[in-house]
Amino acid sequence: MRQIRKSLESQFTVLLVLIFFVVLLLVNLGSSYLLSQQVQTEITQRATMLMDTLSSVRLYTSENIRSLLTKDLETSEIFIRESVPSFSANQVFEKFKDLPQYTDFLYKEAATNPTIIKDRANTFESELLQAFRQYPKQNQEVSGFIEQDSKTLFYISRPLKVNDISCLQCHGRPESAPASLIRDYGRENGFNWQLGEIVAAQTVYVPAGQIYMVRRERVKLLICISVGATLLSILLIKYLFKVRVTQPLKRLTYLARSIIENTSFEQISRLMEATDLKPLARRQDEPGYLFLVFKRMIHELQSRAQQLQTSRKNAEAQTKVKEKLLRENLHLYEEAQATLEQLKSAHMQLIQQEKMATVGNLLSGVAHEINNPLGFLSGNLEELETSLSEIREYYTLQQNNSPQARIEDYAEEIDLDYLLQDLPNMIRSMQLGCERIQKLTSSLRNFSRLDQQSKEWFNLHEGLDSTLLILKHRLKANSKRPAIKVIFHYSDVEKISCFPSQLNQVFMNILANAIDALEEASQNQTWQMLEDEPNYIWITTEQEDEIVMIKIRDNGPGMSEETLARIFDYLFTTKPVGKGTEMGLAIAYKIITETHQGHLTVWSEPGNGTEFTIQLPKV
Incomplete structure (x- = not known):
């Protein structure tokens, strides 16, 4: 008997493993995407909060600190940087960088005409400023990713506008600026700003590596959880499959093998009672239904075996009757063969009769068509023979030196001039008759070719x-x-x-x-x-x-x-x-x-x- 090389349990296990890897792959792809979006959202919220904080610092410095230091700015020999909102915002940002979650953040108020050279906008920041100035109502805040110095950075940027006229005290005309500012920073940069003008792009940069690192850590955690849950599910499913499916099928297989090895249905009944299948018979699922069908099949086999035995006896009786009928049919077949041979012979005779009828039409037409020119040729030959005989007699008289009077009388008697004139016409008409017969025989040969083999x-x-x-x-x-x-x-x-x-x-x-x-x-x-x-x-x-x-x-x-x-x-x-x-x-x-x-x-x-x-x- 054929041995089981791949058990159902092992195949099911392989299927579960495949499902496990597919689920793992889908979880990895899906979670990677979702977590990437989540981390980017978190970083954006953190950068936005930082920017809101720095904007508040700038506003507080402009409205409160600067008014307190106005007199000092006019009299002090050293420029007081704490009165500048930009300086205050950068100082607060440096404090933020001491916190772990802001260590890698960068902050810059990029301007095309800054007071401090380090705040001058690069190419990318200049494009941002241009966009803010060109579409001031649409671009209130922009974010995205850029490549700088072989690094990928996430940025969020807002426009900085001159809204307070007090800003023009330091950044209007150089003549109105504090002397300490001119002394410390010169007269070339940071002047000629206009009220309502967008002069800088307030931008926070975050290295993309931080986003990816957070995402990787969360993906690893999610994968570990998924792997553990999936493995636990596989073990549980495999155990249930073994108890609920594999073991009952093995019992049914053992019973089926025993049935094959025992031909007596009484022994088969005893085997069914001896095999521990009662729990399987009480089940309401597919293996239980399979056992009921198997049991019904055994009873059906018993019934059909009895019917087969009865049919065998009937078949033996019918065989004798069929043998008798076969002998009778053989006799009828021999008679039919003889009749068929007679029909074939009659068929060939009919075909030959049709061919002979065609030949009859053929010969009838040919005979009629040939008779006319043959009769014409026959009459012309007799007349030609007579004419040639008379002409020969005329020339004989000349050769024998007969009297000229006799020769002329004979020429007049036979009408020599007419004979000499009619003779060529007679020969041409005979030629036409021959050509007609030749054409007819050619057509006859073309029509009645012998039956070709190809x-x-x-x-x-x-x-x-x-x-x-x-x-x-x-x-x-x-x-x-x-x-x-x-x-x-x-x-x-x-x-x-x-x-x-x-x-x-x-x-x-x-x-x-x-x-x-x-x-x-x-x-x-x-x-x-x-x-x-x-x-x-x-x-x-x-x-x-x-x-x-x-x-x-x-x-x-x-x-x-x-x-x-x-x-x-x-x-x-x-x-x-x-x-x-x-x-x-x-x-x-x-x-x-x-x-x-x-x-x-x-x-x-x-x-x-x-x-x-x-x-x-x-x-």
């Missing part, structure tokens, strides 16, 4: 012309009707690969049927009626891509729907008894559809004639 390239127009030449005697006028007119609409079609003799037979059958239909319709019409509305046969050839089409249409009486439905059936004909073989169109249909993989269709309406359409592949 296809060959064939000009359809030559086949149609040869067939019509053979049927020419039937198209001519006779005592009952005028001549049947044939209208050609030949297109420039290519040669096709086919069996020419078989296609010629198809053309012969369709054209002969068209002539028969026209002759039948002519019986009830006068000569004058037929001259007013002549009998026509139209032959059209077309080519569309690799398909060549031949259409043969007549203006005969047409066919009814009943006749049209059976036109290609074997042994079906509308002709009188003794005329036709009842096989012509059936054989033509088989030649086109089976031998050449083409299509043969027919359209007809009573009173409107009939049209056969042949579609043949080029190759």
